[in-house]
Amino acid sequence: MLRYLALRLARAALTIVLVVTFAFVVLRLSGDPALIIMSPEAPVEAIEAFRHAWGLDQPIWVQYLDYFRAIAHGDLGVSFRDGRPAIELVSERIPATLALTIPALMLKLGVGIPAGIHAALHRNSTSDRLVMAGAVAGFTVPSFVLGLLLVLLFSVQLGWLPSGGQESWRSMILPVITLGFGGAGVLARFTRSAMLEVLGQPYIRTASAKGVPWRQVVRGHALPNAAIPTVTVVGFMVGSLIAGAVVVESVFSWPGVGRLLVVAVSNRDLAVVQCILLLVASTMVASNLVVDLLYGVLDPRLRAGATAGAH
Amino acid sequence: MLSRRTLAGLAGAASLPRFAIAQADNRPVITVAVQKIAITNTLDLLREQSNVGERTSTLINERLIDLDWFNGITQVPGLAQSWRRIDEATVELSLRRGVKFHNGDEFTAEDVAFSFSRTRMFGDTRPDNGQSLPVSSAYLIGAGSKELPAEIPPVARRAFPALRGVEIVDRYTVRFVNATPDVTLEGRIAANGSEINSRRGYDETDSWLAYARKPVGTGPYKVREFRPDTMLILDAHDEYWGGRPPIRTLRFVEVPEVSSRVNGLLSGEYQFACDIPPDQIAEVQRHPGFEVVGGPILNIRFTDFDKSNVVLADPRIRQAFSHAIDRTAIIEALWSGRTTIPAGLQFDFYGDMKIADWRVPEFDQVRARELLRQAGYKGEAIPYRLLNNYYTNQVASAQILVEMWRQVGLNVELSMVENWTQVRDRSRPRGVRDWSGGAAFGDPVGGMLNTFGPNGAGQATGEWRNTEFDQLCVTIQTSTDRALRKKLFRRALEIAEREDPAYTVLHQNATFTAKRRDIAWRATPSFVMDFRSSNWGNAIRD
Numbered sequence: 001m002l003r004y005l006a007l008r009l010a011r012a013a014l015t016i017v018l019v020v021t022f023a024f025v026v027l028r029l030s031g032d033p034a035l036i037i038m039s040p041e042a043p044v045e046a047i048e049a050f051r052h053a054w055g056l057d058q059p060i061w062v063q064y065l066d067y068f069r070a071i072a073h074g075d076l077g078v079s080f081r082d083g084r085p086a087i088e089l090v091s092e093r094i095p096a097t098l099a100l101t102i103p104a105l106m107l108k109l110g111v112g113i114p115a116g117i118h119a120a121l122h123r124n125s126t127s128d129r130l131v132m133a134g135a136v137a138g139f140t141v142p143s144f145v146l147g148l149l150l151v152l153l154f155s156v157q158l159g160w161l162p163s164g165g166q167e168s169w170r171s172m173i174l175p176v177i178t179l180g181f182g183g184a185g186v187l188a189r190f191t192r193s194a195m196l197e198v199l200g201q202p203y204i205r206t207a208s209a210k211g212v213p214w215r216q217v218v219r220g221h222a223l224p225n226a227a228i229p230t231v232t233v234v235g236f237m238v239g240s241l242i243a244g245a246v247v248v249e250s251v252f253s254w255p256g257v258g259r260l261l262v263v264a265v266s267n268r269d270l271a272v273v274q275c276i277l278l279l280v281a282s283t284m285v286a287s288n289l290v291v292d293l294l295y296g297v298l299d300p301r302l303r304a305g306a307t308a309g310a311h
Numbered sequence: 312m313l314s315r316r317t318l319a320g321l322a323g324a325a326s327l328p329r330f331a332i333a334q335a336d337n338r339p340v341i342t343v344a345v346q347k348i349a350i351t352n353t354l355d356l357l358r359e360q361s362n363v364g365e366r367t368s369t370l371i372n373e374r375l376i377d378l379d380w381f382n383g384i385t386q387v388p389g390l391a392q393s394w395r396r397i398d399e400a401t402v403e404l405s406l407r408r409g410v411k412f413h414n415g416d417e418f419t420a421e422d423v424a425f426s427f428s429r430t431r432m433f434g435d436t437r438p439d440n441g442q443s444l445p446v447s448s449a450y451l452i453g454a455g456s457k458e459l460p461a462e463i464p465p466v467a468r469r470a471f472p473a474l475r476g477v478e479i480v481d482r483y484t485v486r487f488v489n490a491t492p493d494v495t496l497e498g499r500i501a502a503n504g505s506e507i508n509s510r511r512g513y514d515e516t517d518s519w520l521a522y523a524r525k526p527v528g529t530g531p532y533k534v535r536e537f538r539p540d541t542m543l544i545l546d547a548h549d550e551y552w553g554g555r556p557p558i559r560t561l562r563f564v565e566v567p568e569v570s571s572r573v574n575g576l577l578s579g580e581y582q583f584a585c586d587i588p589p590d591q592i593a594e595v596q597r598h599p600g601f602e603v604v605g606g607p608i609l610n611i612r613f614t615d616f617d618k619s620n621v622v623l624a625d626p627r628i629r630q631a632f633s634h635a636i637d638r639t640a641i642i643e644a645l646w647s648g649r650t651t652i653p654a655g656l657q658f659d660f661y662g663d664m665k666i667a668d669w670r671v672p673e674f675d676q677v678r679a680r681e682l683l684r685q686a687g688y689k690g691e692a693i694p695y696r697l698l699n700n701y702y703t704n705q706v707a708s709a710q711i712l713v714e715m716w717r718q719v720g721l722n723v724e725l726s727m728v729e730n731w732t733q734v735r736d737r738s739r740p741r742g743v744r745d746w747s748g749g750a751a752f753g754d755p756v757g758g759m760l761n762t763f764g765p766n767g768a769g770q771a772t773g774e775w776r777n778t779e780f781d782q783l784c785v786t787i788q789t790s791t792d793r794a795l796r797k798k799l800f801r802r803a804l805e806i807a808e809r810e811d812p813a814y815t816v817l818h819q820n821a822t823f824t825a826k827r828r829d830i831a832w833r834a835t836p837s838f839v840m841d842f843r844s845s846n847w848g849n850a851i852r853d
Contacts, residue, residue, distance in 0.1 A: 032732040044771040049461035081352050082539060083520050148570055155578040163575045164566060253566040253575075255541040262567075263540050267350070268730070 008292060012285040019281040023274055024067060028060055033080050033268035054080060067274070076278065077271025079264075086275035090257060094242065096166065097249070097256030100175050101241045107180030108187055108237060113230065115184070116191025120199065121218070131188060138185020147178040147251040164253035175252040179245055183237055190233050194226035201225070227298050235291035239284035243276060338547065338559035343583040343840070344572040348565050352539035353523035356503045357432065357463045362610070362822075362838045365503060366585070367543060367563060369839050372506035372528030375404055375423065376497060380835035381846075384609065384660035384753065386501050390418060390529060394500075399492035399791050400473075402500070406483040411550040412509040413533035420479040425510040427477045427487075430457075432504075434464030438473045438490040457519055469766070470504045470751065492791050498752025531556040531843050541565055557847040576601065576825050583830075585840075587823040588703055589646050595825045604826060605834040607650045607819035609658060610749040612702060614712065615814045617741040617774040622693055626811045627686040628721075632743065633672035633808075633815035634679040635719040641711055642818050645704045650821040655804050656762075656814070660753040663793070666801050671816045672809060679719040690722045693742035696734045697727050705745055708817065735772050747820055755800045760784045763813050775813040780806045 034050040051057045055066065070077060076087045112135075119131040154174060155163035162171045198204065199222055207217045237244070246258035253259075257276060264272035350361045356368050377389030391404035410418035425431055473490040480486055487496055499505065512527025525534045531553060532545035543563040547556040564581070566572045572584040573591060577598055587595065592603045614636075616629045623629055638652045654669045697709050713723045723743065728734055734744055750758030763769040764784035770776050783803045787796050807813045824834050831848050835841055844850055 032730075035731045035735075044768075045465040046462035049465065053461040148574070151571070151574045151578075155580075156574050159578060163578050163580055164571050165564060165575075165580070250567050251571055253564065253568075253571055255538070259540065259567070 008289055012289060015285055016278065016281045020071075020274060020278055021064075023277045024064055024270075025060070027265075027268060027270050027273060028063065032056070033270065071278075076275045079272050080269050081267055082269075082272075086271040089272055090260065090275050090279060093255065093257045093260045096254065097242060097245055097258060099172060100179060100245050100248070100254060100256065103172065103176045104179035104183065104245075105237055105241065107176060108183035109234065111180070112184035112187025113191050116188040116230075117195055117218075117223070119188065119192045120195030123196065128192075132192070135185035135188040135192075138181045138183075139189070141182070143178050143182055143247050144251050146181060147174065147248055150174045150178060151251075164251070166255060171252075171254075175245070175248050175254055178251070179248050187230065187233060187237075191226065191230050194229045195222060198222045198226045224298060228295060231291055231294055231298065235287045235294075236284075238290075239287035240280075242283050243280045336559055338557060339582075340560040340562065341558045341583070341842075342562045342564060342581045343585060344564055344566040344575050344581040346565070346567055346569075346572070346586040348537075348540070348543050348563050353520065354526055354534070354537065354543075355523040356506060357466050358460060358523060360466065360503075365838045366840050367545075368503070368506065369530065370532045370545060370561070370842060371530045371534060372508060372526055373530050374501055374505045374507065375406075376501035378501055380837060380839060380841065381833065384658075384836070386497060386753070389501075390423075390507055394497065397486065399494075400489040400496075402487045402496050403480065404485050404487070404500075406485065407552060408483055410529050410552045411548075412512060412529050413527045413548055414509055414512050415550075416509055416511055418507070418509075418529055419482050420485045422507055422510050423485045424477045424479050425513070426507045427471075427474065427505075431459075431508065431513070432463065432467035433471075433474075434459050434467075436464045436468045438468075438471075438475050459519060467504065469761075470502060471499055474499075491789055493789070494791050494793070494796070495752060495754045495756050495788075498754050498757055502751040502757065532558075532561055535560075551843075554844040556842065557844045558842055561842060573825065576827075582827050583840075584825040585822075587825045589649060589821075589823065591825075592647060592649070592823060600828055601825060602828045603823050604832075605821065605823040607821045607836060609660070609837050610747050610820040611653050611656055611658075612708075612745070612747045612817045612820050613656065613814040614817060615744050615746040615769070615774060616812055617743070618776070618811075618813075619773060620693065620740055620742050622688070622691045623742060625686045625688075627682040628688055629812040629815070630672070630809070631679040631682040631686070631688075631719060631721065632716060633812060634675045634682070635716050635721065636712065636815065636817065637674045637715060638671070638816075638818055639674075641708060644711065645707050646818070646821060649823075651819045653816060653819050655808050656748060656759040656816055657755065657804070658750050658753070658758065660750070661755060661758075662753055664754055664797055664800060666797070666804060669801070669804055676719050683720050688720065690720065692722050692724045694740055695723050695725050695743050696741070697725055697745065698730070698734060699727060702745060702747060702820070703822075709745065712817075737773065741774070746814065755803070756788050759807065760787060760800075760803060763807055764788075769813060777806055777811050777813070780811075780813075 032051075033054070034047045034056060048057075055063060058066075067077070076085065078084065079086050079089055082089055115131045115135070119128040122128050151163045151174060154161045161173055162168075163174075165171050204217060204221055207221055208214065212220075243257055243261060245254070245256060246261060248254070249256045249258035250262060260272065261276050263269070264276070345363065345366065347363045348367065349359050349364050351359045351364075353359055354364070354368060354371060356364055359368070374389050375391035376394065377387050379385050379387045388407070390407050390410060392407045394402055394404040397403050404423075406418065406420060406423065412418055412422075427433075429435070473493060475488045475490045478486040478488055487500060489496055493499075506526075507529065508522075509527035513522050516522040516525070524537045524539075527533075529548075529552070531548055531551045533548045535544045535546045537543050542565065545561040545563075547559055549555055566575060566584075569586070569588060569591060572581070573587070573595060575581045576584040576595070587603055595601050595603050614632065616623050616632070618624060618629075642648060642650055642652065652671060654666070655671055657665055657669065659665060695709065695713065698705060700706055702708075709725060713725055716723045735741075748758065748762050751761065761767055763775060763780070765781045780803055783799045783806075787799050787803070790796050790799075808815070822838060824840075826832065833841070833846055
């Protein structure tokens with residue numbers, strides 16, 4: 001088990017290094033922060049001075065080594081635009097993003113999973129078709145379209161809710177619904193498929209034939225077995241809690257990590273972009289790790305297999 | 312021992328005056344939605360060299376000489392009541408008395424000298440050598456330092472290339488002393504970057520960055536809070552010398568999406584929505600309670616040529632580009648006719664220095680084809696690197712231009728790029744590109760000559776150079792003979808726009824602001840938003 005865990009951790013660390021390296025190379029080769037931040041009309045001397053002050057006149061490999069040396073010392077760099085440590089800037093924005101993504105995740109789980117179970121248990125019924133139509137709409141309508149439609153209806157036409165900003169708790173309602181709707185659709189589809197597959201298994205038929213009440217069959221046999229694919233999807237959703245609201249934050253002018261990422265990328269604020277990517281990659285990797293471990297908890301066969309492999 | 316009733320009475324009495332004041336201040340709180348508050352996340356125009364920075368700067372910091380945006384952008388008294396020439400290199404200004412900074416201090420000559428000091432603007436640069444830079448100091452902004460960011464001294468020196476210093480004559484009189492004769496000194500004093508700051512305000516702030524985010528000026532509004540990339544909150548400066556500001560609190564909120572700005576305006580959250588593209592004007596005005604104001608501004612869009620391209624080296628090819636453009640069609644199609652074709656890269660506010668009879672090259676496809684034939688053009692591909700709507704309507708304009716050029720036989724290949732580094736990349740052949748230009752002050756030296764002259768960005772990128780043009784720039788900048796300067800400026804236009812084109816003008820840039828119709832307010836022909844009492848409510852109603 002320890003070897004299994006160590007292998008997973010090593011793979012996770014490699015993934016993070018690869019993500020950060022890729023971002024470093026792409027960002028540095030695709031634009032000069034000095035020109036972007038200072039405007040193309042700025043005096044050449046001013047642009048040169050900026051590059052020198054920030055070490056951008058060094059060869060890229062020197063910059064890369066410096067960057068990793070700094071990370072090893074816990075220094076994630078300083079923002080070109082803000083002059084403050086990148087981690088400070090990102091940390092300031094995380095609560096705002098989580099204020100949207102956590103309720104949205106609750107919405108996804110609270111609506112998507114029960115809807116998927118209901119649809120599977122009432123396969124081919126009207127309610128199944130309605131749920132699936134809603135689910136398809138949820139994950140096919142882009143979030144910026146849904147967001148704008150909700151704003152047009154609830155802000156412009158009815159005047160019930162704010163169209164954007166972070167003025168009060170009411171400002172959260174539309175972005176949370178926008179974020180949650182698509183995810184709920186995805187979860188409903190996955191849950192339904194997984195449930196249908198499990199419900200068709202011989203052990204379900206056997207349990208029913210033995211006279212086990214249907215409710216108990218579903219709870220005791222179908223749901224645990226159908227949980228694995230659903231947990232995988234939920235793992236991705238948890239992993240994207242920090243930067244999973246880029247579009248929605250832009251549409252609703254919500255000052256979270258997503259908007260910071262957009263601004264930082266467009267300004268080539270390298271330290272901030274890399275700090276966010278590092279956090280996102282770490283969250284995603286950690287989430288996947290937890291999901292992997294959960295597989296073992298949910299399915300004893302996997303646990304046994306991992307242990308056997310370790311032997 | 313005080314009784315409960317007495318205490319209650321005292322508490323009530325203590326709260327009365329405050330309540331009365333609050334009741335008396337019935338000025339509105341106004342929210343303005345903008346695409347961007349500041350590119351650099353500072354409110355200092357020496358660092359924030361952008362159009363959007365100009366929008367809020369003048370509300371906070373003022374200049375000695377102001378510009379009357381509603382009357383031909385003429386120079387008018389600002390923090391200086393009057394000014395006079397001592398000689399060709401010196402201007403003396405009498406300061407306005409009784410002006411209060413946001414921190415309550417009186418504005419004096421000390422603050423002017425400080426604002427134009429080495430500490431605040433010029434660093435180690437010298438007036439006779441604008442190129443010297445303290446690049447050895449690896450200074451990081453925000454490190455708690457008062458040292459200027461490395462890029463500010465060169466920016467300041469470009470604004471005042473030969474300023475030797477500001478002399479204090481007395482508490483209310485200063486002299487700007489130049490190292491060389493300069494007829495444009497007053498214009499420079501009225502331009503972006505010449506804002507007056509409180510000396511004490513700066514001294515009492517911990518770092519340059521902290522001050523640049525909460526500057527202490529004399530303007531009608533003072534900074535309460537600046538949340539980078541999110542919001543700027545300004546409060547009325549009730550001791551403002553120009554009259555009590557009409558708005559109690561002015562909030563600029565950053566709303567990157569156009570549709571979100573429009574929706575927020577229509578739903579009543581914002582009273583103003585800036586940066587409205589022309590195709591949204593009709594949509595806003597469909598609602599009876601709203602209107603769109605604004606129009607041409609002090610900025611011109613043009614197509615820039617790279618003379619180092621082997622095909623474009625022949626000026627006849629570039630001339631053909633100019634004659635192939637139907638500018639009126641572009642304005643009608645993309646701008647709903649709400650902007651104009653300027654008389655070349657020059658502005659009305661140049662006053663008598665403007666060449667009034669100058670025109671851009673006429674739309675003449677026959678002539679364009681003839682020029683290409685004479686040049687022996689064989690249809691070689693000419694690259695056109697394009698940013699995704701950095702300028703309003705940029706992509707649509709580019710597509711129309713390419714088609715217009717194709718009609719006369721020019722083979723222009725569009726390629727989308729992401730940023731200015733890629734636009735200017737010299738490792739691959741460059742051809743034509745988009746650009747825009749304004750004027751820092753009312754003289755050609757502040758505009759086209761600055762952009763394409765010896766120290767301008769046009770030459771720094773290696774795109775264009777003309778020896779005669781360079782000589783003209785030097786003479787125009789240092790001569791005090793107005794008639795000669797005007798004659799030479801005409802010649803400079805002939806070279807840069809007709810003989811050996813550096814660029815070809817497309818149209819005047821324009822900016823539009825959507826607002827509630829019942830708010831009486833005028834847009835300036837720039838990004839500057841004037842929220843003083845003279846531009847609000849009854850002051851401008853018929």
